[in-house]
Amino acid sequence: MAKNANNSKSITHAAKNVVAQQKSERGFCYFDGEVLVLNVLGTPSAKRDVIGKPKADQLKISVTAEPANGKATYYMVSFLAREFGVKTSQIEVVFGLMNINKQLRITAPKKLPPVIAEFLATQVQTNLYQ
Numbered sequence: 001m002a003k004n005a006n007n008s009k010s011i012t013h014a015a016k017n018v019v020a021q022q023k024s025e026r027g028f029c030y031f032d033g034e035v036l037v038l039n040v041l042g043t044p045s046a047k048r049d050v051i052g053k054p055k056a057d058q059l060k061i062s063v064t065a066e067p068a069n070g071k072a073t074y075y076m077v078s079f080l081a082r083e084f085g086v087k088t089s090q091i092e093v094v095f096g097l098m099n100i101n102k103q104l105r106i107t108a109p110k111k112l113p114p115v116i117a118e119f120l121a122t123q124v125q126t127n128l129y130q
Helices: 002-026 071-084 114-128
Strands: 029-032 035-043 050-055 058-062 091-095 101-107
Touching: 029 114, 035 071, 050 114, 058 071, 071 091, 071 101
Parallel strands: 035 058
Antiparallel strands: 029 035, 035 101, 050 058, 091 101
8 A cells, every 4th residue: 555655646746747847838928718827027116117028937027116015016917907908807916916926817818018929929839830
Protein backbone atom coordinates (compact mmCIF):
# COMPACT_ATOMS: atom_id res chain seq x y z
CA MET A 1 0.00 0.00 0.00
CA ALA A 2 2.85 2.41 0.79
CA LYS A 3 4.23 1.92 -2.71
CA ASN A 4 0.90 3.04 -4.22
CA ALA A 5 0.84 6.11 -1.95
CA ASN A 6 4.34 7.12 -3.08
CA ASN A 7 3.43 6.49 -6.72
CA SER A 8 0.29 8.60 -6.31
CA LYS A 9 2.35 11.45 -4.79
CA SER A 10 4.83 11.39 -7.67
CA ILE A 11 1.99 11.43 -10.23
CA THR A 12 0.40 14.39 -8.43
CA HIS A 13 3.78 16.18 -8.35
CA ALA A 14 4.30 15.52 -12.08
CA ALA A 15 0.81 16.82 -12.88
CA LYS A 16 1.48 20.02 -10.91
CA ASN A 17 4.72 20.53 -12.85
CA VAL A 18 2.87 20.15 -16.17
CA VAL A 19 0.21 22.69 -15.10
CA ALA A 20 2.91 25.13 -13.96
CA GLN A 21 4.76 24.75 -17.27
CA GLN A 22 1.55 25.30 -19.26
CA LYS A 23 0.83 28.46 -17.27
CA SER A 24 4.32 29.86 -17.84
CA GLU A 25 4.07 29.10 -21.56
CA ARG A 26 0.86 31.13 -21.72
CA GLY A 27 2.70 34.33 -20.90
CA PHE A 28 1.03 37.32 -19.28
CA CYS A 29 -2.42 36.78 -20.81
CA TYR A 30 -4.65 34.20 -22.43
CA PHE A 31 -8.30 33.64 -23.23
CA ASP A 32 -10.41 31.25 -21.19
CA GLY A 33 -13.51 31.14 -23.39
CA GLU A 34 -14.65 34.74 -23.74
CA VAL A 35 -12.70 35.83 -20.64
CA LEU A 36 -9.26 37.40 -20.98
CA VAL A 37 -7.05 36.37 -18.07
CA LEU A 38 -4.40 39.03 -17.44
CA ASN A 39 -1.45 38.74 -15.04
CA VAL A 40 -0.40 42.22 -13.94
CA LEU A 41 2.58 43.83 -12.27
CA GLY A 42 1.00 47.04 -11.00
CA THR A 43 2.75 50.31 -10.26
CA PRO A 44 0.76 52.79 -8.14
CA SER A 45 1.62 56.49 -7.71
CA ALA A 46 2.92 56.73 -11.27
CA LYS A 47 3.22 59.97 -13.27
CA ARG A 48 0.57 58.75 -15.72
CA ASP A 49 -1.79 55.87 -16.40
CA VAL A 50 -0.19 53.54 -18.92
CA ILE A 51 -0.17 49.95 -20.08
CA GLY A 52 3.51 49.11 -20.32
CA LYS A 53 5.56 46.21 -21.60
CA PRO A 54 5.50 42.56 -20.57
CA LYS A 55 7.90 41.59 -17.80
CA ALA A 56 8.28 37.80 -17.65
CA ASP A 57 4.75 36.43 -17.15
CA GLN A 58 3.18 39.76 -16.16
CA LEU A 59 2.17 42.96 -17.94
CA LYS A 60 3.34 46.19 -16.33
CA ILE A 61 0.49 48.60 -15.74
CA SER A 62 1.03 51.95 -14.04
CA VAL A 63 -1.64 54.14 -12.50
CA THR A 64 -1.57 57.55 -10.83
CA ALA A 65 -3.68 56.48 -7.83
CA GLU A 66 -2.12 56.07 -4.40
CA PRO A 67 -1.86 52.54 -2.96
CA ALA A 68 -4.20 52.97 0.00
CA ASN A 69 -6.65 50.20 0.94
CA GLY A 70 -6.88 48.85 -2.60
CA LYS A 71 -7.73 52.24 -4.14
CA ALA A 72 -4.99 51.91 -6.76
CA THR A 73 -6.40 48.55 -7.85
CA TYR A 74 -9.93 49.92 -8.10
CA TYR A 75 -8.58 52.85 -10.10
CA MET A 76 -6.65 50.41 -12.33
CA VAL A 77 -9.87 48.49 -12.97
CA SER A 78 -11.64 51.69 -14.10
CA PHE A 79 -8.65 52.65 -16.29
CA LEU A 80 -8.57 49.18 -17.89
CA ALA A 81 -12.35 49.16 -18.39
CA ARG A 82 -11.93 52.16 -20.70
CA GLU A 83 -8.94 50.54 -22.46
CA PHE A 84 -10.83 47.28 -23.10
CA GLY A 85 -14.20 48.88 -23.85
CA VAL A 86 -16.01 47.14 -21.00
CA LYS A 87 -17.85 48.07 -17.80
CA THR A 88 -15.92 47.89 -14.54
CA SER A 89 -18.28 45.08 -13.47
CA GLN A 90 -16.81 42.97 -16.31
CA ILE A 91 -13.37 43.02 -14.65
CA GLU A 92 -12.79 40.66 -11.74
CA VAL A 93 -9.76 40.96 -9.48
CA VAL A 94 -8.93 37.29 -8.87
CA PHE A 95 -6.06 38.10 -6.51
CA GLY A 96 -3.82 41.04 -5.63
CA LEU A 97 -6.34 43.65 -4.50
CA MET A 98 -3.73 45.12 -2.15
CA ASN A 99 -0.59 43.82 -3.88
CA ILE A 100 1.38 44.78 -6.99
CA ASN A 101 1.01 41.21 -8.33
CA LYS A 102 -2.51 40.75 -9.64
CA GLN A 103 -4.62 38.54 -11.83
CA LEU A 104 -7.60 40.07 -13.58
CA ARG A 105 -10.37 38.38 -15.58
CA ILE A 106 -11.94 40.62 -18.21
CA THR A 107 -15.21 39.30 -19.63
CA ALA A 108 -15.82 39.87 -23.36
CA PRO A 109 -13.37 42.70 -24.04
CA LYS A 110 -14.55 44.84 -26.97
CA LYS A 111 -11.04 46.05 -27.83
CA LEU A 112 -7.48 45.02 -27.02
CA PRO A 113 -4.57 47.36 -26.31
CA PRO A 114 -1.80 46.90 -28.92
CA VAL A 115 0.66 45.09 -26.61
CA ILE A 116 -1.98 42.47 -25.80
CA ALA A 117 -3.26 42.12 -29.37
CA GLU A 118 0.33 41.62 -30.62
CA PHE A 119 1.11 39.04 -27.93
CA LEU A 120 -2.06 37.04 -28.60
CA ALA A 121 -1.44 37.13 -32.36
CA THR A 122 2.05 35.73 -31.74
CA GLN A 123 0.58 32.98 -29.55
CA VAL A 124 -1.91 32.00 -32.26
CA GLN A 125 0.85 31.84 -34.89
CA THR A 126 3.06 29.77 -32.58
CA ASN A 127 0.24 27.30 -31.90
CA LEU A 128 -0.55 26.97 -35.63
CA TYR A 129 3.00 25.91 -36.45
CA GLN A 130 3.48 23.42 -33.62
